[in-house]
Structures are given as C-alpha cells and as structure tokens.
Amino acid sequence: MSQDERDETLGAALRALDVPDYEAGFDVRLRRQLEADTPSRRRSRRRRGRRRPEALGSRLLPSWGPLTVGLAVTTIALAVLLGRDSGRVGPLGVQPATAAELGQRVANALASARTLAGVLVVRERPSSDAPFATSRTRFLLRAEGDQRLTTDGGGDSAYRVATATETTLNDPLANGRPVVRRGLAPGRPDGGPTDLGLRRQLAAVAQALLRAGDQRIRSTRYQGRRAYRLSVPAATNLNAEPGVTADRMQVVVDRATGLPLQVRESYRGRLIMERRIQSLRVNVPAPAAAFSLQTPSDADVLRFDEGYRRVTPAQAVKRAGYSPPLPRWLPAGFVRAQTYTARRSGRTGNEGANPVSRGVVSTVYRRGFQAVLVTSRLRGARVGVCAPTGIGSGPCWADPLGAGEGFVVREQPVRLDRGALSGARSRLIIDPRAIPHLWALTGRYLVTVSGDLGADEIVRVATSLVASR
Amino acid sequence: MTLAVVPPPPVSERVRVRRAQAGDPRAFEALIAEHDRSLRRLAFRLLEDHGAMQDAMQDAYVSAYRSIGSFSGEAAFATWLYRIVYNACIDELRRRSHRVHAALQDSLEHPDPALGPADALAARSSLAAALARLTPEHRAIVLLVDAQGLSYAEVADVLGIPAGTVASRLNRARAVLRPALAADPTTEDHR
Numbered sequence: 001m002s003q004d005e006r007d008e009t010l011g012a013a014l015r016a017l018d019v020p021d022y023e024a025g026f027d028v029r030l031r032r033q034l035e036a037d038t039p040s041r042r043r044s045r046r047r048r049g050r051r052r053p054e055a056l057g058s059r060l061l062p063s064w065g066p067l068t069v070g071l072a073v074t075t076i077a078l079a080v081l082l083g084r085d086s087g088r089v090g091p092l093g094v095q096p097a098t099a100a101e102l103g104q105r106v107a108n109a110l111a112s113a114r115t116l117a118g119v120l121v122v123r124e125r126p127s128s129d130a131p132f133a134t135s136r137t138r139f140l141l142r143a144e145g146d147q148r149l150t151t152d153g154g155g156d157s158a159y160r161v162a163t164a165t166e167t168t169l170n171d172p173l174a175n176g177r178p179v180v181r182r183g184l185a186p187g188r189p190d191g192g193p194t195d196l197g198l199r200r201q202l203a204a205v206a207q208a209l210l211r212a213g214d215q216r217i218r219s220t221r222y223q224g225r226r227a228y229r230l231s232v233p234a235a236t237n238l239n240a241e242p243g244v245t246a247d248r249m250q251v252v253v254d255r256a257t258g259l260p261l262q263v264r265e266s267y268r269g270r271l272i273m274e275r276r277i278q279s280l281r282v283n284v285p286a287p288a289a290a291f292s293l294q295t296p297s298d299a300d301v302l303r304f305d306e307g308y309r310r311v312t313p314a315q316a317v318k319r320a321g322y323s324p325p326l327p328r329w330l331p332a333g334f335v336r337a338q339t340y341t342a343r344r345s346g347r348t349g350n351e352g353a354n355p356v357s358r359g360v361v362s363t364v365y366r367r368g369f370q371a372v373l374v375t376s377r378l379r380g381a382r383v384g385v386c387a388p389t390g391i392g393s394g395p396c397w398a399d400p401l402g403a404g405e406g407f408v409v410r411e412q413p414v415r416l417d418r419g420a421l422s423g424a425r426s427r428l429i430i431d432p433r434a435i436p437h438l439w440a441l442t443g444r445y446l447v448t449v450s451g452d453l454g455a456d457e458i459v460r461v462a463t464s465l466v467a468s469r
Numbered sequence: 470m471t472l473a474v475v476p477p478p479p480v481s482e483r484v485r486v487r488r489a490q491a492g493d494p495r496a497f498e499a500l501i502a503e504h505d506r507s508l509r510r511l512a513f514r515l516l517e518d519h520g521a522m523q524d525a526m527q528d529a530y531v532s533a534y535r536s537i538g539s540f541s542g543e544a545a546f547a548t549w550l551y552r553i554v555y556n557a558c559i560d561e562l563r564r565r566s567h568r569v570h571a572a573l574q575d576s577l578e579h580p581d582p583a584l585g586p587a588d589a590l591a592a593r594s595s596l597a598a599a600l601a602r603l604t605p606e607h608r609a610i611v612l613l614v615d616a617q618g619l620s621y622a623e624v625a626d627v628l629g630i631p632a633g634t635v636a637s638r639l640n641r642a643r644a645v646l647r648p649a650l651a652a653d654p655t656t657e658d659h660r
Contacts (some may be wrong), residue, residue: 007643011615017597019510020519026527033531034494402639 004233018108019068020257021226057064079260104383109258111333111368112451114257118280128244132271143368144337145186146291149194151214158293159184159193164308166193176300178295182304185340186364187373188435189348189400189448190357191306203269213217219255223278225253234265236431237406249432254280282357292408294326307342308362313468316361320395324361325447329464331457333367345377350402355380359445372451372461374402379445383427397441400448403433414438422448422466430455438462482546498533504547508554509613515558515605521565529557538604544626547617550612554610562605599649603642610635611642 051462120137140148145161159166165182168174185192220229229252233403238246246265254261295301309319319325321340345357359378364371403409409431416426424447426440437450438458449462482503486497501508508529511520533553540549600608609628613619614635621639625632 006618007647010611010646010650011618013596014612014616014646015510016602017510017514017600018508020507020522022523023519030530031498031588032529034497034534035532037531119605125627149605253601300509443659450531 003239003409018067040442064174071185080375084126105258106253106260107370107452113249113259113282113369115284115286116280116282116369117284119278120277121278122274123271125167128241140286140290141369142250142286143366145193145364146288146306147193147365148290156161157194157259158291161186164310167295168194169293169295178299179302181305181306183308183342184346185306185342185360186338186363186383187362187371188450189375190308190342190345190360190362190450220252222252222254225261226424227261227380228253228255235403235409236267237404237405239406240406243267243270244272256438256457305347307323307396308340308360309342311339311341313339313363316363317468319343320361320376320378322359322376322378322406322444324363324468325374325445325469326363327365327374327461327464328419328466330365330372330461331453332368332371334365334370335367337364337366339363348400348402349398350404352405353386353398353402354400355382365451370452372449374452374461374465376445379441379443383441385427397446399427399429399439401429401435401439401450403431405427407433410433414459414462416440416459416463418463420467421462426462428455428458483542485642486540486542486546489534490540491637494534494614497537500546501530501533501550504550506546507617508550510616511551512554513586514600514608514612515555516561522562524596525557525561526554528560529554530558545623548623548626551613551617551619559605560573595649596646598626599646604644605639607642611638611646616645620622629640 014310029297034258034459057229064413085220117121117140118138120139121134122137123132125132137150145159147157147159149155149157154170155167155168155172156170157166163182164182164184166184168179168181170176171179176257181193187193187195206406211257218229220227222229228248231248231250234246234249236242236247245267247267248265250264251260251265252262252264253259259280259282260277261280262274264271312338313324313326316339320343339369340359340362342362343358345360346352347356348354357377358380360375362373362375363374366372379397382395382397386396386398399411409429411427411429414426416422421442424440424442426438428438430436435450436455436458437448439446439448440462441447447462447465449458449465452463473629477497482500485496485500491501509526512525512529513519516522516525529550533550536553540546600611603611606628610624613624613627614621621632621635624635628635
C-alpha cells in the first residue's frame with residue numbers, strides 16, 4: 001500500500017463502531033463555560049480578581065445507569081440537576097442522527113437485553129367522541145419469549161415458551177374464569193401468546209419506522225430524558241370514519257438505551273392513541289417461577305389447544321409432510337430458538353380471509369429481544385394472490401400478516417431468483433402498521449418471513465430459504 | 470515539525486475562526502459542531518470510557534476556545550482540533566495511569582453488568598476489542614488515517630511524531646485489526 005493510501009474497508013468498519021452521545025446537560029454546561037471564558041469576561045475577571053464561575057475540567061453530570069431507566073425518578077433527578085436549562089439547545093445539539101443510525105441503535109439495544117420490565121400505558125378513546133381511557137399493564141419479559149402481564153383490573157397472565165402454554169387468571173373476556181391455552185404458535189401469522197403491542201408490535205413498529213429510509217430524525221426530550229423522535233405517515237382505516245384512525249405515527253426512542261419508549265398515533269395532529277413505557281428496567285432478575293401461574297383447584301377452567309407442538313427440524317418434516325424451507329442466512333447473532341408444527345391451524349389474514357392452515361411449520365430465530373419467524377403452510381387449492389384491499393375475499397391468498405381489517409398497506413412485489421422461493425410470487429411489506437415481512441406463494445406452500453429486520457435483510461433471508469432435510 | 474500542505478479552509482470556516490478569535494462563542498460552537506462526532510469517536514476509542522470521554526472533550530473544547538487566538542490557519546482547523554483532543558485524552562490517560570489500564574482490560578474481559586445494552590454489545594465487538602488492545606498512539610493513528618482520512622503528515626502533526634513513524638505504526642495497527650474484521654461472521658447456516 002502506497003504512502004497515505006487508506007484501508008477503506010477497515011476505515012468504514014471503524015466509523016461504524018458506536019460513538020456514544022453526550023449525557024444530558026453537556027451542551028449547556030459547555031456553552032456556559034465558553035460564555036464565561038470570552039476574552040472580555042476574562043479581562044474583567046482579572047481586573048476584579050474573581051474566579052471563573054466554573055472551574056475548567058469541572059465534572060459533568062454523573063452518568064446514568066443506562067440499564068435502569070426509572071423514568072419517574074430520572075425526571076425528578078434531571079430537573080434538579082439541569083434546572084431550567086434542560087430544554088435549551090446547546091452547541092452540539094444540532095446533530096440529528098439518521099433513521100438508519102438510530103435503527104441500528106435500537107437493534108443493538110434489543111439484541112443485547114435479556115429481560116425487560118416496566119409498565120405499558122395505553123391511552124385511547126373507546127369511540128371518537130368518548131374521553132380518553134387509560135390502561136396500565138405491568139410486564140416482565142424474557143428474551144427467550146417468556147412473559148408475565150398484570151393489568152390494572154386484576155388480570156394476570158403468564159406464558160412459558162418451554163410449554164407453549166399461557167395461563168390467564170381473571171380474564172374479563174372469559175367472565176373472570178381462568179383460561180389455559182396450550183399448543184400456542186410462537187407468533188404471527190398464527191395465534192401466539194397475548195401481545196399487548198409490547199414484544200412484537202412496539203419493537204416491530206419502531207423497526208419499520210426507523211428503517212423506512214434515511215430521513216433525519218429530531219432530538220427531543222421525553223419525560224426528562226434525551227430522546228429521538230421520528231414521525232411518518234400511516235394509512236387510515238378504510239372501514240372507519242375519518243378521524244377514528246391515525247394518519248401519522250410517531251416513535252420516541254430513548255437516547256441512552258436505544259429502546260423505544262412511546263408510539264403515538266394521531267389524525268391531523270389530534271391524538272388517537274398512545275402507547276408508552278414507564279419505569280423501564282433492563283436485565284432485572286426473572287426467575288422461572290415468575291412465568292408460572294396455578295389455576296385454583298376448584299375453578300371452572302376454560303382450556304384450549306391451538307395444536308402447535310415443539311419439534312426438531314427433522315421431526316417437522318415428518319409431522320408437516322413436506323420439507324419446510326429454512327434460511328441458510330440470517331443476520332449475525334440470530335440463532336434458531338424453537339420450531340413448532342401444527343397439522344391444522346386457524347385462519348390467517350384480515351378477517352380470517354385465508355383458509356384454515358394445514359401442515360404449518362413455524363420456526364423462530366432470536367437475537368436478544370429481536371425475533372424472526374419463518375413459517376410455511378401447504379397452499380392447497382387456492383392458487384392466486386389477492387389484491388391488497390385490506391378486506392380479503394375470493395379464491396386467493398391474502399397477506400397472512402394483514403395489518404388489520406380495513407388497513408391497506410403497500411405490498412411491494414419482489415422477485416427472488418434463488419432458493420426455495422425462486423420464481424414465486426412474493427410481496428414485501430414495510431409499513432408502520434405491520435410487522436416487517438415478506439410472504440410468497442409457491443407451487444406447494446405459502447411462506448412468510450417476518451420480524452425485526454430491515455427490508456434488505458428480509459429479502460436476503462427469503463432468498464436463502466432452502467428445503468430442509 | 471513539518472506541516473502538511475493543506476488547501477485553504479473554506480471561507481465560512483475562516484470567517485468563523487476569525488469571529489471565534491474575536492471572542493464570539495457562537496462562532497466557535499459552530500466550528501466544533503462540524504467536527505464533534507469525529508473528535509468524539511477518537512476520544513471514546515482512546516479512553517474507552519463514556520464519562521472520561523466527556524471530561525476530555527469538555528477540557529479540550531474549553532482549551533481550544535482559550536487558545537484559538539494562536540491558530541494561524543497553516544494547518545486545517547480540524548487537524549488543530551484533533552491535536553488538542555488527542556492531548557486532552559493523553560492527559561486523562563496519564564492521570565488514570567496503570568489503574569485505568571487494568572480496569573479497561575478487565576472491563577473488556579468481564580463486561581460490566583451496569584453497562585447499557587448498546588455498550589455491552591459494543592464491548593463484545595471483536596473489532597472494538599482488538600482496537601482496545603492497541604496502544605493509544607496506534608489507535609489514534611489508525612482512526613485518523615483510515616477512519617478520518619487524514620494524511621500521514623497531518624497525523625504526524627497531531628501526534629507530534631515523524632511521518633515515517635506514523636506509517637510503520639499504522640501497518641502494525643492494521644495487522645492487529647484486520648483479523649478481527651475478518652472474524653466478524655456475516656454468513657451462517659442456521660438450519
């Protein structure tokens with residue numbers, strides 16, 4: 001290599017290493033110091049023999065323990081530490097990150113966390129003219145998939161991956177009777193454990209937003225913390241009156257931890273729905289007992305079996321009756337967590353537009369709290385692909401992960417030139433209303449690839465699918 | 470010391486420098502804002518500690534503001550800033566001395582459970598770990614040349630060493646980092 005020639009590959013990798021932000025207050029403190037150090041003030045101080053108001057090298061704010069967010073406590077602490085200057089824009093506060101950079105930050109945070117605990121607060125109107133109602137759910141989640149949810153109203157739900165069983169006490173939908181659901185799928189498009197928008201939706205929405213292009217994001221403050229805010233347009237619901245569903249979604253991501261803290265939906269600036277996380281804690285102890293619930297011995301328990309059984313990939317071939325396509329490539333760090341099969345499963349898509357699924361194989365890959373699901377099911381007699389009307393009907397297959405009845409999201413046709421899906425009709429969906437995903441219809445089966453990935457990664461995973469043996 | 474031949478700074482930067490030299494802190498803020506991320510990258514990789522990075526950057530910026538009257542414009546403003554930040558980091562490392570190096574090594578081998586998720590992930594990066602094994606001078610050289618695009622002469626000016634020394638140490642640093650870069654798995658069979 002000649003004199004002064006650079007190693008561009010190494011340079012790019014070095015530039016990609018994490019560069020931490022300053023803690024809150026750095027800008028303001030620095031500005032104060034600079035203003036106190038202007039030549040005129042220095043001369044004035046010398047004449048009067050005064051000391052500078054702040055000594056050079058005075059230490060900045062103590063570092064936050066980024067693993068313990070404790071929003072309420074932090075808000076009070078920062079208010080005391082920063083005083084009224086906390087809202088000022090400092091000299092270095094005009095450096096917005098790109099969506100791609102923040103997306104990577106979120107991915108890193110979710111990838112490395114082992115447990116998450118906190119309170120999910122949901123504000124929404126039961127109807128367009130009703131006042132906002134607020135619900136709170138305490139949650140404890142393990143990256144492996146176990147979860148415990150406790151609601152304001154006394155509802156209590158525990159799900160364990162090892163048994164694929166969810167037990168719910170005081171379920172209002174069952175008139176307070178205990179409910180035990182076993183044989184659950186790991187997640188969409190099939191029936192998984194209760195999801196309050198936490199594990200799948202919040203992370204996936206954030207991912208969809210943050211990876212939706214290289215738009216600039218704004219620095220903001222959220223409950224006293226430095227944060228990033230990104231706002232994108234969203235499709236309204238065709239079946240609902242204007243103003244009932246949002247035309248814009250906004251995500252707030254904590255700057256220190258990279259975790260999404262708030263998703264706000266609005267219509268022409270008017271709040272429609274808000275989900276926010278309070279008192280978030282990361283990597284708190286989560287013993288296995290926290291994810292088990294016993295039903296009272298004298299209770300009239302409602303029991304359901306969704307039909308999914310945990311198997312090895314080899315067993316999946318036998319149970320499903322075909323060799324399911326599995327990825328040869330996933331982003332670094334993702335590993336296969338579980339494979340489930342069901343001979344028969346429920347309908348998928350908006351309004352259950354698709355027929356009952358048969359021969360379903362669902363494999364989940366995890367990297368911390370990030371998950372990728374690859375599913376396949378036999379195609380059966382339906383051969384066509386429905387137009388993305390958001391309603392779904394006719395002798396065709398609709399998107400199994402439909403964004404919800406009445407929501408029309410853009411499906412981008414994708415041509416896959418390799419692997420098990422080569423030549424198949426494939427659609428890619430990257431939209432704030434949906435988990436990022438691709439679905440494809442081959443001559444034998446319908447395949448979905450979904451999860452916490454960007455568009456390019458989803459396509460690459462789909463291209464790498466080959467029939468297992 | 471031989472200064473690199475650099476093109477004249479853009480007018481806007483030159484004007485800002487003059488204003489800063491006249492005692493305008495806003496002009497100085499605008500100057501450092503343009504280079505802050507690169508400077509912060511250098512400081513963090515030299516110190517491997519978030520709090521220490523902030524302290525060093527604060528010291529460096531205040532020091533730069535105080536001494537901007539001595540900036541003659543012969544070197545690029547960024548190069549001048551790199552030198553001040555580098556010296557502030559070296560001062561910080563000297564203050565921490567052996568105790569800090571031991572703690573740094575320990576933190577790489579046994580990640581602090583109090584680290585944030587992103588920090589913990591960064592600590593596991595093979596490239597970051599390999600970079601941390603280099604001496605601060607080697608780290609600075611490879612970051613300034615390969616990541617920031619400075620010439621050998623500019624880096625020599627920043628570090629106060631001959632350009633030939635920059636070249637030889639750069640080769641050694643690359644030899645340590647390239648295997649770590651190659652070890653980063655991007656293709657795996659997940660079946």
